[in-house]
Amino acid sequence: MIPAELEPLETPIKANSLSIPNAQEGLKHYFDQIRKFPMLDAEEEFMLAKRWKEHQDRKAAEKLISSHLRLVAKVAAGYKGYGLPMADLIAEGNVGLMRAVDKFDPDKGFRLSTYAMWWIRATIQDYVLHSWSLVKIGTTAAQKKLFFNLRRMKGELEDKSDFLSADSIALIAEDLNVSTNEVIEMNKRMQSGGDSSLNSPLNAGSLDEWQDWLVDESPNQEDFVISKGESQVKNALLHKALQSLDPREAKIIHHRRLLEDPKSLEELAQDLKISRERVRQIETRAFEKLQRAVKSGAIQLRIGGETGRG
Known part of the structure; x- marks a missing residue:
């Protein structure tokens, strides 16, 4: 097995x-x-x-x-x-x-x-x-099984709607040994539909269009300043955490995680003259090290802030 x-x-x-x-x-x-x-x-x-x-x-x-x-x-x-x-x-x-x-x-x-x-x-x-970032919730064998089988089971149940019926959710959850909430959450994450025109009516016979109900969700000035400050803090934490990696780990993380067009395992293996499997091992270990460093930095920052207020 x-x-x-x-x-x-x-x-x-x-x-x-x-x-x-x-x-x-x-x-x-x-x-x-x-x-x-x-x-x-x-x-x-x-x-x-x-x-x-x-x-x-x-x-x-x-x-x-x-x-x-x-x-x-x-x-x-x-x-x-x-x-x-x-x-x-x-x-x-x-x-x-x-x-x-x-x-x-x-x-x-x-x-x-x-x-x-x-x-x-x-x-x-x-x-x-x-x-694949969508599947970060797949931490158990049952959840992984749900991820790879949900589409197939929806087809077998002939449930084509975006939102599964209660009966379909219950059947899938029982068959794959997961909770109904996990089925609902995974289905939401995996939904994909075609684009719709903003000029299309809300429903049949309606004179109202979807664009008439659009809300300006752009942040106000205060929200913008707060968001910018948080972004700067996160970037600073990441920059400091990257310093905890050795040069090879930092290079692999940079090319695999921080670029818009990441390099493949094969490309890095050839560049570093090691096996693809070794690149994967180093990437996994370095990413875990990076996460620990970021969390540690965030905790220290929070403690420092609370001490300053005291």
Whole structure:
């Protein structure tokens, strides 16, 4: 059974040591390349897997991996709707495939594709959960299951409305072992609808348009000054917290979290001459360190303010 959230495991099979295409070099070229690798029959797959398992034959591992790259691309395509680069989804899925090849036991009688499917999905889902801001509430296995299954279940229940019916909410909550409030909250976060014209009527037969009911929500001058002051404090806290990182951690955080067009794991791995998995580990550790430093700075600032007022 593959865990819902993978630990950042290392595998003796490294992508940069294999002669396989790289999705970061262009998707069209990548897809053209992976179609050239032949599918393996059961006997050939078994023999290659035995050679890797018993003799660590890298050529055998490479052939097993290359013959299943199309499987990874197919699985990754199912996660395009989460707003993440397809090349990164494929790269993550390939990491899962390499882990699957490393751990595959051909003597158990299963085909590699059956076993690898779980690892590919798990690594891609783990990447989505750690990269997509909408899913920060997905802290439990049940919530993650809700995130990845809500759309499908709404379709099965034929509930197309933005706001789920009470019966649909109850059925989804029971099936996925989450609270009804979690279903409601997740559905709100995942709603997406088309743009509507401000000149459209409020309802059928109405002469009133939506624009007639728009409220000026811009802050008054006092609110603006307060907001600007808070923003300056937050920026100062972040700047100070960044100083707690070592140069490599700061560089990874800057390029992965602070730029409008962040770099991919693969780009940073090549730049720093380390593995993608190592970049991910450093990013996770550095972000946690940054959060602790910001919280500590905020607490100190609050204590200082209370002391000053006293």
